[in-house]
Amino acid sequence: MASSRNLVVRVQFLKVVNSYNIQTKELNQQEFPYFDGNITNFFTRLQSGYNLKHVKAIAFTFMGGEFSNLVGFYNFRLKCREFCEKHQIFYLFLDSNLFQPFSLISQTKTMVKEGEKVMIFLLDLPFPPSSLAFIRQKKNYRFVKQVCSTFSPFTQQWQEDMFQGLNPKKIIFLKFPTKCHGLSDLEKAQKFFKSYNPIVVDFEDGIAHTMETTVNKVLHLMDEKDDPYDVEVPCWRKFEIRYNGRTLIEAGKTETAPFQRSIVVNTVPKKSVSVSLFCIMYKLYIHITFISDVWYVFDSSRTC
Numbered sequence: 141m142a143s144s145r146n147l148v149v150r151v152q153f154l155k156v157v158n159s160y161n162i163q164t165k166e167l168n169q170q171e172f173p174y175f176d177g178n179i180t181n182f183f184t185r186l187q188s189g190y191n192l193k194h195v196k197a198i199a200f201t202f203m204g205g206e207f208s209n210l211v212g213f214y215n216f217r218l219k220c221r222e223f224c225e226k227h228q229i230f231y232l233f234l235d236s237n238l239f240q241p242f243s244l245i246s247q248t249k250t251m252v253k254e255g256e257k258v259m260i261f262l263l264d265l266p267f268p269p270s271s272l273a274f275i276r277q278k279k280n281y282r283f284v285k286q287v288c289s290t291f292s293p294f295t296q297q298w299q300e301d302m303f304q305g306l307n308p309k310k311i312i313f314l315k316f317p318t319k320c321h322g323l324s325d326l327e328k329a330q331k332f333f334k335s336y337n338p339i340v341v342d343f344e345d346g347i348a349h350t351m352e353t354t355v356n357k358v359l360h361l362m363d364e365k366d367d368p369y370d371v372e373v374p375c376w377r378k379f380e381i382r383y384n385g386r387t388l389i390e391a392g393k394t395e396t397a398p399f400q401r402s403i404v405v406n407t408v409p410k411k412s413v414s415v416s417l418f419c420i421m422y423k424l425y426i427h428i429t430f431i432s433d434v435w436y437v438f439d440s441s442r443t444c
Contacts, residue, residue, distance in 0.1 A: 145196040148355045152201050152236070154182060159190065160355050167351060175206060179219045186223075197230035197358040201239065230362055234354070234373075240346060241272055243353035244312050245281055246369040247346060248339050252276045252309040257284070259308040261338075263325035264316045269293055273306050280370040283394055293325070294332040311338040314346060372396045 146163045154175040159168045170189055175182060186198075200220065207213040217233065224231040241260050244250075250258055253276060260272045273285040285306070291298040311333055315326045330338065359365035374394050381389040381403070388403050 143196075144194055147190065147195045148358050149186075149190065149195055149198045150201065150351060150354050151186070151198060154200075154206050157186070157189065158351050159195075160351055162196070162355065162359070177208075177212065179216050183219060183223050192227045192229065195227070195229050197232070197362065198224060199232050199234055199354050199358060201234045201236040201354075230358065232358070232361065234357075238374075239353075240350060241314055242283070242371045243350055244314060244341055244346060245274065245371055246353050246356060246367065247349050248312060248341065249369060250310055250312060250339065251368070254278055256309040257306050258310045258312065259303075259306065260312045260314055261329060262314050262316065263329055265325075269325055269329070271302055273308065274371060279366075279368065280372060282372050282396065283374045285394065294328045299332075308336075311336045313338050313340045314343060315340060316343045 146161050148160045148162060150158045150160075152158070155172050157170045157172060159170075160166070172182070172185055198220075207216065220231055220233075223229075241262065244260055245258060252258060256276050258274045258276070258281070260274075262270050262272075268288070270286065270288045272283065273287065274281045275284050285304070287302050287304060287306075289298050289301040291301050313326060313329055315324075326340065330340070356365065356367050357370065360367040360370050373396065375391055375397050378393050379389075379391045380387050389401050391401075
Protein backbone atom coordinates (compact mmCIF):
# COMPACT_ATOMS: atom_id res chain seq x y z
CA MET A 141 0.00 0.00 0.00
CA ALA A 142 1.43 3.36 -1.02
CA SER A 143 2.20 5.87 1.72
CA SER A 144 -0.04 8.92 2.02
CA ARG A 145 2.87 10.98 3.34
CA ASN A 146 3.68 13.05 0.27
CA LEU A 147 4.29 16.50 1.76
CA VAL A 148 7.71 17.96 2.48
CA VAL A 149 7.38 21.09 4.60
CA ARG A 150 10.04 23.79 4.88
CA VAL A 151 9.85 26.30 7.73
CA GLN A 152 11.87 29.45 6.97
CA PHE A 153 12.92 31.63 9.89
CA LEU A 154 9.84 30.43 11.86
CA LYS A 155 7.66 32.67 9.70
CA VAL A 156 7.25 31.43 6.11
CA VAL A 157 6.14 27.83 5.64
CA ASN A 158 6.28 26.12 2.23
CA SER A 159 4.93 22.69 1.43
CA TYR A 160 5.73 20.58 -1.63
CA ASN A 161 3.75 17.54 -2.71
CA ILE A 162 6.20 15.05 -4.19
CA GLN A 163 3.37 13.28 -6.05
CA THR A 164 1.53 16.23 -7.63
CA LYS A 165 4.52 18.69 -7.62
CA GLU A 166 2.19 21.26 -6.07
CA LEU A 167 3.85 24.03 -4.05
CA ASN A 168 1.99 26.04 -1.39
CA GLN A 169 3.00 28.77 1.02
CA GLN A 170 1.68 30.05 4.35
CA GLU A 171 2.86 32.89 6.56
CA PHE A 172 2.84 32.62 10.32
CA PRO A 173 2.62 35.54 12.77
CA TYR A 174 5.89 36.89 14.16
CA PHE A 175 7.52 34.29 16.43
CA ASP A 176 7.12 35.64 19.97
CA GLY A 177 9.20 32.95 21.66
CA ASN A 178 6.23 30.74 22.54
CA ILE A 179 7.34 27.38 21.17
CA THR A 180 4.07 25.60 22.02
CA ASN A 181 2.01 28.16 20.07
CA PHE A 182 4.29 27.77 17.07
CA PHE A 183 3.79 24.01 16.83
CA THR A 184 0.07 24.41 17.43
CA ARG A 185 -0.09 26.71 14.38
CA LEU A 186 1.99 24.26 12.38
CA GLN A 187 -0.32 21.38 13.28
CA SER A 188 -3.44 23.38 12.42
CA GLY A 189 -2.01 24.33 9.02
CA TYR A 190 -1.37 20.78 7.78
CA ASN A 191 -2.73 17.27 8.03
CA LEU A 192 0.29 15.75 9.74
CA LYS A 193 -0.63 12.27 8.51
CA HIS A 194 0.33 13.52 5.03
CA VAL A 195 3.64 15.15 6.07
CA LYS A 196 6.73 13.11 5.26
CA ALA A 197 9.36 15.54 6.53
CA ILE A 198 9.90 19.02 7.96
CA ALA A 199 13.04 21.04 7.20
CA PHE A 200 13.76 24.05 9.40
CA THR A 201 16.00 26.76 7.95
CA PHE A 202 17.45 29.47 10.17
CA MET A 203 19.42 32.69 9.75
CA GLY A 204 20.73 32.62 13.32
CA GLY A 205 18.81 35.52 14.82
CA GLU A 206 15.48 33.83 15.51
CA PHE A 207 16.44 33.18 19.14
CA SER A 208 18.05 35.56 21.62
CA ASN A 209 20.28 32.85 23.08
CA LEU A 210 21.40 29.27 22.57
CA VAL A 211 19.16 27.99 25.36
CA GLY A 212 16.07 29.11 23.47
CA PHE A 213 17.30 27.51 20.27
CA TYR A 214 18.14 24.28 22.09
CA ASN A 215 14.70 24.14 23.71
CA PHE A 216 13.13 24.65 20.29
CA ARG A 217 15.12 21.74 18.87
CA LEU A 218 14.00 19.51 21.74
CA LYS A 219 10.37 20.43 21.12
CA CYS A 220 10.82 19.85 17.40
CA ARG A 221 12.19 16.37 18.03
CA GLU A 222 9.33 15.58 20.39
CA PHE A 223 6.74 16.91 17.92
CA CYS A 224 8.14 15.13 14.86
CA GLU A 225 8.76 11.80 16.59
CA LYS A 226 5.24 11.87 18.00
CA HIS A 227 3.79 12.31 14.51
CA GLN A 228 6.38 10.03 12.80
CA ILE A 229 7.81 12.85 10.71
CA PHE A 230 11.42 13.05 9.53
CA TYR A 231 13.06 16.38 10.42
CA LEU A 232 16.29 18.26 9.90
CA PHE A 233 17.79 21.68 10.57
CA LEU A 234 19.55 23.72 7.90
CA ASP A 235 21.56 26.93 8.14
CA SER A 236 20.04 29.19 5.48
CA ASN A 237 23.28 31.11 4.91
CA LEU A 238 25.04 27.81 4.30
CA PHE A 239 22.48 25.74 2.44
CA GLN A 240 21.65 28.29 -0.25
CA PRO A 241 25.16 28.43 -1.76
CA PHE A 242 25.66 24.69 -1.20
CA SER A 243 22.51 23.97 -3.18
CA LEU A 244 24.02 25.55 -6.29
CA ILE A 245 25.90 22.36 -7.12
CA SER A 246 22.58 20.53 -7.36
CA GLN A 247 20.78 23.38 -9.13
CA THR A 248 23.47 23.68 -11.80
CA LYS A 249 23.99 19.89 -12.06
CA THR A 250 27.74 20.46 -11.69
CA MET A 251 29.71 17.22 -11.92
CA VAL A 252 33.44 16.49 -11.78
CA LYS A 253 35.49 13.33 -11.30
CA GLU A 254 36.22 11.85 -7.88
CA GLY A 255 38.96 13.86 -6.16
CA GLU A 256 38.40 16.97 -8.28
CA LYS A 257 37.18 20.22 -6.75
CA VAL A 258 34.50 22.82 -7.36
CA MET A 259 34.65 26.39 -6.05
CA ILE A 260 31.68 28.72 -5.53
CA PHE A 261 32.50 32.44 -5.48
CA LEU A 262 30.14 34.84 -3.67
CA LEU A 263 30.09 38.07 -5.66
CA ASP A 264 28.70 41.62 -5.46
CA LEU A 265 28.42 41.69 -1.70
CA PRO A 266 29.35 44.77 0.40
CA PHE A 267 32.70 43.10 1.14
CA PRO A 268 35.44 41.46 -1.01
CA PRO A 269 34.60 38.20 -2.81
CA SER A 270 34.89 34.97 -0.84
CA SER A 271 34.63 31.36 -1.94
CA LEU A 272 33.57 27.90 -0.80
CA ALA A 273 35.46 24.83 -1.95
CA PHE A 274 34.09 21.30 -2.38
CA ILE A 275 35.70 17.99 -3.29
CA ARG A 276 34.00 15.25 -5.27
CA GLN A 277 33.74 11.97 -3.38
CA LYS A 278 32.55 8.65 -4.75
CA LYS A 279 28.83 9.41 -4.42
CA ASN A 280 28.56 13.04 -3.34
CA TYR A 281 30.42 16.25 -2.51
CA ARG A 282 32.10 17.34 0.72
CA PHE A 283 32.76 20.90 1.83
CA VAL A 284 36.49 21.39 2.44
CA LYS A 285 37.20 25.09 2.92
CA GLN A 286 35.92 28.66 3.01
CA VAL A 287 38.47 31.10 1.60
CA CYS A 288 38.88 34.87 1.87
CA SER A 289 41.87 36.96 0.84
CA THR A 290 43.35 40.29 1.87
CA PHE A 291 44.89 40.87 -1.57
CA SER A 292 43.19 43.06 -4.17
CA PRO A 293 40.53 40.97 -5.95
CA PHE A 294 41.17 39.55 -9.40
CA THR A 295 44.96 39.74 -9.31
CA GLN A 296 47.48 36.91 -9.56
CA GLN A 297 48.31 37.16 -5.84
CA TRP A 298 44.63 37.09 -4.97
CA GLN A 299 44.01 34.00 -7.13
CA GLU A 300 46.90 32.11 -5.56
CA ASP A 301 45.66 33.05 -2.09
CA MET A 302 42.08 32.06 -2.90
CA PHE A 303 42.98 28.78 -4.56
CA GLN A 304 45.48 27.71 -1.86
CA GLY A 305 46.48 24.75 -3.99
CA LEU A 306 42.87 23.66 -4.46
CA ASN A 307 43.07 23.91 -8.27
CA PRO A 308 39.32 23.73 -8.94
CA LYS A 309 38.06 21.92 -12.01
CA LYS A 310 34.91 24.04 -12.20
CA ILE A 311 33.82 27.43 -10.85
CA ILE A 312 30.34 28.74 -10.02
CA PHE A 313 29.53 32.41 -9.41
CA LEU A 314 26.69 33.33 -7.05
CA LYS A 315 25.77 36.93 -7.79
CA PHE A 316 24.07 38.83 -4.99
CA PRO A 317 21.76 41.80 -5.67
CA THR A 318 24.07 44.35 -4.01
CA LYS A 319 25.70 46.49 -6.66
CA CYS A 320 29.18 47.86 -5.95
CA HIS A 321 30.49 51.14 -7.30
CA GLY A 322 31.82 51.00 -10.81
CA LEU A 323 32.35 47.65 -12.48
CA SER A 324 30.60 44.82 -10.63
CA ASP A 325 32.45 41.84 -9.18
CA LEU A 326 30.65 39.57 -11.63
CA GLU A 327 31.94 41.41 -14.69
CA LYS A 328 35.47 41.40 -13.32
CA ALA A 329 35.26 37.75 -12.27
CA GLN A 330 33.94 36.58 -15.65
CA LYS A 331 36.85 38.25 -17.39
CA PHE A 332 39.43 37.02 -14.87
CA PHE A 333 38.23 33.37 -14.84
CA LYS A 334 37.28 33.22 -18.51
CA SER A 335 39.29 30.04 -19.11
CA TYR A 336 37.14 28.17 -16.56
CA ASN A 337 33.91 28.97 -18.40
CA PRO A 338 32.22 29.65 -15.03
CA ILE A 339 28.52 29.09 -14.36
CA VAL A 340 26.63 32.18 -13.16
CA VAL A 341 23.62 31.96 -10.83
CA ASP A 342 21.66 35.01 -9.75
CA PHE A 343 20.86 35.05 -6.05
CA GLU A 344 17.13 35.44 -6.59
CA ASP A 345 17.08 32.56 -9.08
CA GLY A 346 18.93 30.41 -6.59
CA ILE A 347 16.43 31.22 -3.85
CA ALA A 348 13.54 30.32 -6.17
CA HIS A 349 14.89 26.77 -6.54
CA THR A 350 15.84 26.20 -2.89
CA MET A 351 12.63 24.27 -2.14
CA GLU A 352 13.46 21.79 -4.89
CA THR A 353 16.93 21.29 -3.43
CA THR A 354 15.49 20.92 0.06
CA VAL A 355 13.15 18.15 -1.12
CA ASN A 356 16.05 16.37 -2.83
CA LYS A 357 18.08 16.66 0.38
CA VAL A 358 15.27 15.21 2.48
CA LEU A 359 14.64 12.27 0.14
CA HIS A 360 18.37 11.61 -0.10
CA LEU A 361 18.77 11.50 3.69
CA MET A 362 15.73 9.23 3.94
CA ASP A 363 17.33 6.87 1.38
CA GLU A 364 14.38 7.34 -0.96
CA LYS A 365 16.26 9.09 -3.75
CA ASP A 366 19.88 8.98 -4.84
CA ASP A 367 21.22 12.50 -5.44
CA PRO A 368 24.70 12.49 -7.04
CA TYR A 369 24.91 16.27 -6.47
CA ASP A 370 24.31 16.04 -2.74
CA VAL A 371 26.67 17.94 -0.43
CA GLU A 372 27.29 16.43 3.00
CA VAL A 373 26.08 18.78 5.75
CA PRO A 374 29.06 20.18 7.69
CA CYS A 375 29.02 21.68 11.18
CA TRP A 376 29.99 25.16 9.95
CA ARG A 377 31.18 25.84 13.50
CA LYS A 378 34.23 24.96 15.55
CA PHE A 379 33.45 23.20 18.83
CA GLU A 380 35.82 22.43 21.69
CA ILE A 381 35.43 20.71 25.05
CA ARG A 382 38.19 21.90 27.42
CA TYR A 383 39.25 20.92 30.92
CA ASN A 384 42.11 22.57 32.82
CA GLY A 385 43.26 24.27 29.63
CA ARG A 386 43.42 21.00 27.69
CA THR A 387 41.23 20.32 24.67
CA LEU A 388 39.45 17.02 25.17
CA ILE A 389 37.13 17.01 22.15
CA GLU A 390 37.36 19.17 19.04
CA ALA A 391 35.34 19.38 15.85
CA GLY A 392 36.13 21.68 12.95
CA LYS A 393 33.55 23.52 10.86
CA THR A 394 34.12 21.28 7.81
CA GLU A 395 33.39 18.11 9.76
CA THR A 396 30.35 16.24 8.52
CA ALA A 397 27.30 16.00 10.78
CA PRO A 398 25.85 14.05 12.46
CA PHE A 399 28.60 12.71 14.71
CA GLN A 400 28.92 11.70 18.35
CA ARG A 401 31.91 11.64 20.66
CA SER A 402 32.15 11.08 24.38
CA ILE A 403 34.68 11.35 27.17
CA VAL A 404 34.75 10.65 30.92
CA VAL A 405 35.63 13.72 33.01
CA ASN A 406 36.52 13.02 36.65
CA THR A 407 35.77 16.30 38.41
CA VAL A 408 35.56 17.66 41.90
CA PRO A 409 32.61 19.76 43.13
CA LYS A 410 32.37 23.19 41.50
CA LYS A 411 35.08 22.34 38.98
CA SER A 412 34.02 23.57 35.55
CA VAL A 413 34.44 22.19 32.07
CA SER A 414 34.52 24.81 29.33
CA VAL A 415 32.45 24.20 26.21
CA SER A 416 33.58 26.54 23.45
CA LEU A 417 31.65 27.38 20.32
CA PHE A 418 33.55 29.30 17.66
CA CYS A 419 31.42 30.91 14.95
CA ILE A 420 32.32 33.10 12.02
CA MET A 421 31.05 36.25 13.73
CA TYR A 422 31.43 35.50 17.44
CA LYS A 423 33.01 33.32 20.10
CA LEU A 424 30.94 31.96 22.95
CA TYR A 425 31.87 30.11 26.12
CA ILE A 426 29.44 28.04 28.18
CA HIS A 427 30.58 26.91 31.63
CA ILE A 428 29.02 23.80 33.13
CA THR A 429 29.65 22.79 36.74
CA PHE A 430 29.77 19.05 37.43
CA ILE A 431 29.04 17.70 40.91
CA SER A 432 30.37 14.19 40.32
CA ASP A 433 31.90 11.96 37.68
CA VAL A 434 30.02 12.35 34.41
CA TRP A 435 29.81 11.20 30.86
CA TYR A 436 29.93 14.23 28.63
CA VAL A 437 28.49 13.35 25.23
CA PHE A 438 29.19 15.71 22.35
CA ASP A 439 26.41 15.02 19.91
CA SER A 440 25.46 16.91 16.76
CA SER A 441 22.17 16.46 14.95
CA ARG A 442 21.68 16.66 11.19
CA THR A 443 23.23 20.10 11.18
CA CYS A 444 25.02 22.13 13.80
